[in-house]
Amino acid sequence: MHNTETYESTLAYVNTHSKPSELRITDIRFADICGIPTHCSLIKVYTNQGIVGFGEVRDNAEKLYAQMLKSRLIGENPCYIDKLFRRIKQFGGHGRQGGGVSGIEIALWDIAGKAYGIPIYQMLGGKFRDRIRMYCDTDVDGKDTGTAMGLALKKRMEQGYTFLKMDLGIEQIAHEQGTISGPPGFLQEMKEVTRKWRARFEKPLTPDEIRRHYELQNLAHPFTGLHVTEKGLDLLEEYVAKVRHEIGYEVPLAIDHFGHIGIEDCIKLGKRIEKFNLAWMEDMIPWQYTQQYVRLSQSVTTPVCTGEDIYLKENFAPLIQSGGVSIVHPDVLTAGGILETKKIGDLAYEHGVAMAIHMAESPIACLAAVHAAAATENFLALEFHSNEVPWWDDLIVSKLPKPLVQNGFITVPDAPGLGIEDLNDETIAQHLHPDIPGLWEPTEQWDRYWSNDRQWS
Numbered sequence: 264m265h266n267t268e269t270y271e272s273t274l275a276y277v278n279t280h281s282k283p284s285e286l287r288i289t290d291i292r293f294a295d296i297c298g299i300p301t302h303c304s305l306i307k308v309y310t311n312q313g314i315v316g317f318g319e320v321r322d323n324a325e326k327l328y329a330q331m332l333k334s335r336l337i338g339e340n341p342c343y344i345d346k347l348f349r350r351i352k353q354f355g356g357h358g359r360q361g362g363g364v365s366g367i368e369i370a371l372w373d374i375a376g377k378a379y380g381i382p383i384y385q386m387l388g389g390k391f392r393d394r395i396r397m398y399c400d401t402d403v404d405g406k407d408t409g410t411a412m413g414l415a416l417k418k419r420m421e422q423g424y425t426f427l428k429m430d431l432g433i434e435q436i437a438h439e440q441g442t443i444s445g446p447p448g449f450l451q452e453m454k455e456v457t458r459k460w461r462a463r464f465e466k467p468l469t470p471d472e473i474r475r476h477y478e479l480q481n482l483a484h485p486f487t488g489l490h491v492t493e494k495g496l497d498l499l500e501e502y503v504a505k506v507r508h509e510i511g512y513e514v515p516l517a518i519d520h521f522g523h524i525g526i527e528d529c530i531k532l533g534k535r536i537e538k539f540n541l542a543w544m545e546d547m548i549p550w551q552y553t554q555q556y557v558r559l560s561q562s563v564t565t566p567v568c569t570g571e572d573i574y575l576k577e578n579f580a581p582l583i584q585s586g587g588v589s590i591v592h593p594d595v596l597t598a599g600g601i602l603e604t605k606k607i608g609d610l611a612y613e614h615g616v617a618m619a620i621h622m623a624e625s626p627i628a629c630l631a632a633v634h635a636a637a638a639t640e641n642f643l644a645l646e647f648h649s650n651e652v653p654w655w656d657d658l659i660v661s662k663l664p665k666p667l668v669q670n671g672f673i674t675v676p677d678a679p680g681l682g683i684e685d686l687n688d689e690t691i692a693q694h695l696h697p698d699i700p701g702l703w704e705p706t707e708q709w710d711r712y713w714s715n716d717r718q719w720s
């Protein structure tokens with residue numbers, strides 16, 4: 264009985280109207296939403312057989328990175344995923360620049376899955392698990408103390424989450440005298456610039472404010488001159504102790520957002536908090552500094568993690584091969600998409616490194632990450648930033664469980680492609696970006712861009 268049911272439910276997904284060998288990409292369009300919790304550009308890739316693939320540009324990025332790919336893809340068979348990925352790969356980059364290539368790549372997988380009636384994880388070689396463990400970054404309402412954070416994390420555990428993450432860094436101690444040394448006024452200006460940037464939709468920034476934001480945001484950790492004092496380290500240690508007092512020592516707890524402090528301060532802090540048995544320390548310094556990562560990993564016993572801003576497997580390789588990380592943390596929408604994320608995970612596996620996945624976007628990116636996670640052996644946990652966004656699940660139309668995240672897990676879908684049947688335009692329309700109001704508007708202006716697309720001669 265059970266087998267017959269499985270057979271019939273599988274057959275129900277097979278798209279007998281599709282002729283994959285004759286599929287062609289006909290159009291690519293966008294809708295920009297805000298509040299999940301930030302800005303994301305959703306993508307539709309249209310075909311000549313009525314199949315539409317869903318993709319998404321990385322959170323807080325320009326859809327320009329995806330628009331410029333349209334002229335390079337129109338008329339192509341979307342099922343030739345790796346071939347097309349290799350063509351457009353040269354137009355991606357680290358951080359938000361990876362969002363165009365990666366966002367289109369996941370839409371191609373979605374189309375191929377829908378054309379052949381197969382879930383994406385199956386096309387990647389099948390799954391290692393039926394459920395994906397989710398974890399939430401957690402903020403505190405009101406005064407940010409270790410006890411308040413512990414109680415907020417406890418609420419996550421009551422909701423079923425079995426993996427936790429919180430911030431731990433100079434932001435939590437900067438208000439206390441004598442906790443940080445550095446250039447006078449630097450931290451205050453940083454705070455003010457960040458506050459204005461966050462409020463930019465209500466009050467647009469002046470050219471001078473934009474310039475200063477760029478300057479400060481791009482000043483990497485080794486160059487800020489900020490150092491945490493012994494008093495600062497005491498307070499941070501006490502913060503984690505209070506958190507662990509509330510949540511106990513059994514549940515994995517990762518930490519992130521230390522602030523822009525150099526490697527020596529990271530080592531000092533890392534040593535102080537070793538006793539709290541943390542799951543990982545994330546992005547302590549920019550990922551480009553491979554040798555500093557090696558030094559950090561060799562100096563502390565808490566697992567070291569980075570990767571959400573790295574584009575392509577070849578750029579993860581130095582960190583993995585040098586022993587600089589215990590955990591890689593790609594974002595599918597920066598790393599290069601679904602297949603590249605699996606390849607990163609497989610490379611990490613060969614070196615005894617685990618893979619967690621960063622994700623701060625809509626159910627489209629989330630399900631792309633779920634398929635990659637299902638098909639990668641050394642996967643640990645997938646990030647979820649939208650636990651407090653009640654309409655997040657309404658963005659999609661599907662037969663998947665609603666909400667998607669139940670008891671801290673997502674069940675790996677068996678529906679074709681990502682598992683999404685349609686997008687819910689009503690919900691999308693209610694949350695459009697105030698400065699980018701269009702909903703799937705024509706994009707013919709991107710049909711004809713061409714350059715000598717080659718990176719060698």
Ligand SMILES: [Mg+2]
Pocket residue numbers: 519520545546571
């Ligand atoms: Mg992070």
